[in-house]
Amino acid sequence: MEVNRERLGARLAVVLTFAAAMLSIITGVAGFGILGLDVPGVDGPLAAYVPAFVQQAAAFTGAFTGFLLLTSVFALRNGRRIGWYTAVLLLPLSAAQGLLQSSPLAYPLVVLSLLALLVVLTNRRHFETATELTTTQQAALAAIALAQLYGTVGTYALRDEFGSVDTIVDAFYFTLVTASTVGYGDMTPASQAGKLFVISVLLTGTASFAVALGALLTPAIEARFARALGRMTDTQLSLLEDHVLVLGYGDLTEPIIEELQGRCEFLVVTPDPARAQELTERDVPVLTADPSDEEPLVKAGVADARAVVVATNDDAQDALSILTARQMNPDVTIVAAAAQRRNIPKLKRAGADTVISPAALGGHLLAASALGDEGAEDVADSVLHDRSVEP
Incomplete structure (x- = not known):
């Protein structure tokens, strides 16, 4: 509530x-x-x-x-x-x-x-999400401001070369109208020097507007397309740091997401476009790609990740994802879930630090609770301390 x-x-x-x-x-x-x-x-x-x-x-x-x-x-x-x-x-x-x-x-x-x-x-x-401008966007905004300043100051200084420029407001109005290529024609240069100056205002003004529109609007358009396709933009991915990578999507992914939300930055990498779209609509950060490929993990910032979680229903695919993540970041902590108990050693050999068998662990907890075993909670606690759990 x-x-x-x-x-x-x-x-x-x-x-x-x-x-x-x-x-x-x-x-x-x-x-x-x-x-x-x-x-x-x-x-x-x-x-x-x-x-x-x-x-x-x-x-x-x-x-x-x-x-x-x-x-x-x-x-x-x-x-x-x-x-x-x-x-x-x-x-x-x-x-x-x-x-x-x-x-x-x-x-x-x-x-x-x-x-x-x-x-x-x-x-x-x-409303705490920061808005960060790239260096290109900052330069584009500075270019517009400087172009308008150049045109306004120059027009006012050369006001005798124009028939109807008397105030600084007139100069700014003329610069803005000229740079935006509207050109109402109510103010025109009356000398050769004035015409040459207007040409410079037109070139610098239109160029600054064109660059600014591209630099400022392109990321927004990319973000809109990315949202429609269920993926993050390169700019969003580049901002990830000290985050948790969730490789693949399985039965345990939703509980993992619930635990991670609000506690740290994380990113889900899944090859399923439909699933990625669903997660994107819920504002869950997701990258649509094969988590066992190197290129997607580079984009996902595996080198800067604090931990990797691999918990799908396919142990073979999970082993490939673990192996790739371990090769790309030997120091990252990798936690995996084994769909089948016998695959725990294989996932550990692939590079996982901690491997848990949810089915076997759940069975033990249920049986222990049914029998009134006071040590049932100790089994759950062992998940947090053991390097691998094989009940």
Whole structure:
């Protein structure tokens, strides 16, 4: 019940933030008077004290804030810490913009934004997944910022070469429109020097946008395809360290996953695409590959793994997986389960440190418990201490 309550809190934070984002957009658009939502005699909370141009500015920025909140919602859905931070920053801003607007929707916007903020703040522990940018992504963002800075400063410095650039805002607007290849034509260079400068802005701006879009969106697209195919991306795999590898999938895999979840990082390697898809839908990290091949184990980070667990129903396949893992990391701890008791020595020769026969062990525990043997628990304890268990 406690787990369900915690999930409910996280989901409520996402739902309320989404509702606040949509209402912020609708309220902002309504502020321009194009939705016909104005109610005679009903204005915003502070409409009587706010100049008209401020109300219009609040409507425009409020709609923009709503779109930014939608990106926070996406990050919150994935448990991202950055989504929590941006939501905490934008929700008060959305409430403040609601106070300044003249739309009757401003009242529910203020209330909903503050309520969403309260729920997001109280559920911070659910949004702890860090967002790490690669060096390429950081360079791409820096390229965009520098290209816009170059164009804005240069345009403002050469404003005499343009007919209608008077302020730094005009310069930034011209740079952004030019770099994005929109080119409205309301601002154009009037000299040869100005034209040469605009060419440089166009080349650096479009190049930075192209590189940034590729660097920032490609990992997201890869992650979406990987999720659909039931596998992890190379970027996700490269972040694994001091984790547990579960090679193959068998009857014992689910209990193993339940024990590992919340205690350490782990990765399941299975050749079954259907099983991998099922695990992915449950947010269980999985790699669709043959666990007895070297290449998948390299991707799975066997060299940095803290332990390897092999527990399928096929002792022959498990022996190959153990042998491969042992060859690639002689120091890693390997724990295996033998489907048949007679295969315990074989799995140990393949390289397993600890081999357990679940069927034989379970039979002994059941019989001992039925006979009232007080030593039944000692058999279970031996699993944690013996190098191999063969009842």
